[in-house]
Amino acid sequence: MENKQKELDKGAAASDAELDKGSMHWSQQLAQEVVQKAKEPYLISAGMTTSGPCHLGTLCEFLYPQGIKKALEMQGKKAKYYFVADIFDAFDGVPSVFEKYKSVLEPHLGKPLYVVPDPTGKTASFGEHFMTEAQEIMKHFGVEAQIIKINEVYAKGAFDKYAKLFLQQEEKVKEVVARTSLRKELPADWSPIMPVCEKCGRIATTRVTEHTDESYKYACDKDVKYTKGCGHKGENKLSDHKYKLNWRLHWPSWMDYFGTSIEGAGVDHHTRGGSWDTLLGIFKEIFKKEPPIGYKFGFILFEGKKYSKSKGTGMGVSQLMKLLPPEAIKYMLLKPDLQENIDINPTSVNMLRLLEDYQGAVALIGADEESMSRADRKRLQAARLSKIHEWKTAFLDVILYRQLYGSWENVAKESKDAAGVKYLSHYIEEWEKAGFIPEEYSYKYMPHKAEGKLKEFFESLKDGIQPIEIHNAVFEFAKANSIQPGDFFKSIYQLLLGKDKGPKLGKFLHALGVSRVKKDVL
Ligand SMILES: [Zn+2]
Structure with a gap:
């Protein structure tokens, strides 16, 4: 089956070049741009601060790069996907899921996420707790990313050459950052680097007071509202690796270090004055290199509202994962144009419509692409990117049979699709529990x-x-x-x-x- 799938994918990819760009799915357009501008093997990178549970918006941040990787592989190209766990960032608030651990966690506010303890004791740190959760979700959705813990990259000194470069050219760097972030000038205590206080372990509360190209002095005396510095004054060498780069410099530096071909970000990073503009400035004016390819994606809304990482809104990823097979969720998120906002409203009518649309799109695999409408070509590509497991019987029919025949054994026998029914049975049982079975089917x-x-x-x-x-x-x-x-x-x-x-x-x-x-x- 897998080989057959590969053949179908290859056949379809060959004809992609002949299709005009407007009729291509976004993953094919971006893959084409990568092939034209970057060097093989291609590197797709992405990153996230794992400071709370995943929501549907963060799910897209895993899925979009995977879509580009697959689109490149369908053209016979080699591509790698690095996912950066940005756990050197400061711990700046207790997420609502950890409310009960508030008293344990609050003393650690302001420290890097990889230093804050995991209150559940399951992983080595708070940052790794949510990173591990993200990894499990990636696995569920068939995302093949190599996870990079950014603190480990700092610890081996990989960013020292960037820190040195930025400190050497501090005035120029400040000018680029200020201009590209649409600020007249940066605050007086702005520095390319953010030291970790040796006394209290915080990174959010320190500021550099003076520096050479190799070392710096700092004071831990900032008040960042959610926490305060301890008052310690210290001195360190860059080669001690006890600092992190400022976000607007950290982002271009990781892309240069990894050799990124393409990386995406939400529209908020891509507005005028956003961090993508700074990245372009740093590449061109400081690194004197061509920047990687960037792409932007829209927001995920839940019943019209924006998701918030700290609060979460409506149904979480884990709840939706119980109700819908991963391929249907992927299809829902990968089919629309990238810059469109996706509004998720998981009523049973909408979910059934999605499942029907997905199964219809899967049925297009192997059909003659030339004679398809633009919309169907995009559906086809979204189905190819989404497919993991296969089932033949329509979801709604399984619901019908379930009501009619009762036991799953009988449903499997009557549907003549035992494996498909077994796969879908877990989801349908969740629909039954959650009261999602449409009234007509009860x-x-x-x-x-x-x-x-x-x-x-x-x-x-x-x-x-x-x-x-x-x-x-x-x-x-x-x-x-x-x-x-x-x-x-x-x-x-x-x-x-x-x-x-x-x-x-x-x-x-x-x-x-x-x-x-x-x-x-x-
Ligand atoms: Zn301190």
Whole structure:
């Protein structure tokens, strides 16, 4: 199966070049730009400060680079994906999930995340706790990234040459940062480096007081509202590796150090005066190099509201992961244009629509791309990027069978897709628990004897016909007898279920067996 998939992917990639750019999925457009501008093997980097639980917005930060990696690999190119866990950043607030550990954690405010203890004791630090959680989520979604703990890169001295360069050219660097961040001038205590206080361990509260190219003096006396410095004054060499670069310099430095071909960021980093502008300035004016390719992506909204890392909004990733297979969530996030804001509103109607859209897109794999509409080509690419597991039976049909046959063993037998049903059963059980089964699919089969037109209709129904033919037969019969089709559907549901609505009738009668239903109602 995997080989077949690879062949299909290759075949599709070959024709990509012939398609005009506008009809390409964003992953294909970016892959094309990478091939044109960068050198193989390509490096896609991304990074995140793991200071709280993942939400759907952070999920995109893992998935987009993976999409570009896959798009490059589909063209037979070599690509690596580094995910930077930015855990040298200061711990600046207790996330709501850790509210109960507040008293343990608060004394550590202002320290680097990799130094703050993990109150659950599961990992080595607070930063690694959420990094590990992110890694597990990546695994669930088939993301193949190499995780880089940035504190370890600092510890081996990899950033020393950048720190030295920035300190040597401090005035020029300050001018570039101020100009590109649309500030007249930077605060007097601004420095390219942020020392870690040797006495209290904080990084948020220190400032450099004087420096040479190799060493610096600092004071730990800043008040950053959530914590205060201890008053210590110290001196260190760059080669002691007890500093981190200022964010606006840290970001371009990691890309230069890793040799990044492409890295994305949210639109907030890409506004005028945002950190991407500084990155371009640092590459051109300080490193004297061409910058990597950048791309920006929109926000993820939940029922119209922005997600917040500290508070979270609505349904979290872990809840959504219980309700939907990973491939459907990926498809939902990877299909839209990158810069579009994605609004997630997980009602059962919306989730069923998504699942149907996804399964339809999977069915396009292997079809002739040339004759597809632009929209379908993009759906096809999103499906290729999303696919991990496979199932044949439509999600809604599994819900229908579940209601009809009860046990999963019977559902598997009747659907003739045992593996697919087994895979989906966990999700459908969650739908049952959470009350997401649509009302039409919550029913009991209690047939009555048919009379009049209904009797005539069932008599006319032939055994062994397909769901769509049953559906059409209802319409045709209603039309021929001058009955509103909607009313006729209603009376059939009343006859079989004792209510006005039910599952899609064609599928339902087909699943029950036309001959059985006829026996029951005639
Ligand atoms: Zn201190």
